[in-house]
Amino acid sequence: MRPNELKRKLAEGKTVVGSFVYIPSSKLAEMVGLLGFDFAVIDMEHGPIDSVVAEDMVRAVELSGAAPIVRVTHNTPHLILRALDIGAQALHVPDINTREDAVLAVRSAKYGPEGERGLAGVRSADYGFKQPLSDYAAEANRETMVIAHIEHYKAVENLDELLAVDGVDIYYLGPQDLSNSLGIPGRAKDPRVVDLVESSIRRIAAAGKVAGCLAVEADAAKRYLDLGARYLATHVVRFMADGSRKFLEEVRP
Secondary structure, eight states: OOOOHHHHHHHTTOOEEEEEEOSOOHHHHHHHHHTTOSEEEEETTTSOOOHHHHHHHHHHHHHHTSEEEEEOSSSOHHHHHHHHHTTOSEEEEOOOOSHHHHHHHHHHHSOTTTOOOOOOSOGGGGGGSSSOHHHHHHHHHHHOEEEEEEOSHHHHHTHHHHHTOTTOOEEEEOHHHHHHHTTOTTOTTSHHHHHHHHHHHHHHHHTTOEEEEEOOSHHHHHHHHHHTOOEEEEEHHHHHHHHHHHHHHHHOO
């Protein structure tokens, strides 16, 4: 199993920046790493990416030097198992609203005695070729990261309980989903959403945990960093769209 450099960077107090990749393309995933991002989130929740394609995308991210992360579609043990087995070093897990949700995600991601993940000679274990599975399981428990999505106002209400769950490495705020949970979908800049995001980042950082957030604008990213966030995820496709529009505006008469 590859050492999880992303986990090392965060343990050293560094800030990490990556991008979601929801297009089923190993080349695009590789480019994210080659551009200098610390990680690429292979988005199986909002992208048409199956396990076979995701495995190749994980390989491409590894080759680029970034950390491969998978966002699963649901907080379900067998989905978490499949994502980790193909080599993801971390998981974005949606719908973490209660302590029970967080405990389920951690136990699904860890081998015994810390969890209940099924053990086999899979890709993440180098197919059992390089070391005994007993050694691999202990190593995987140390290296694998769980990123809990705080994307519903109920999760914010239960944040203190979520922060007390061992095994969650990052608490990730999703402004768009928070706006949806408040009944104002797509209004991520509404003061009610902004307050939930910013106050949650402060609380997470104050608890000595790693706060993360989606940021597609530099000003917002800097504000989150000032509040204590150290894990920022963005969208390279958004940058491509913004750059393309700007170019077309400048060259078209």
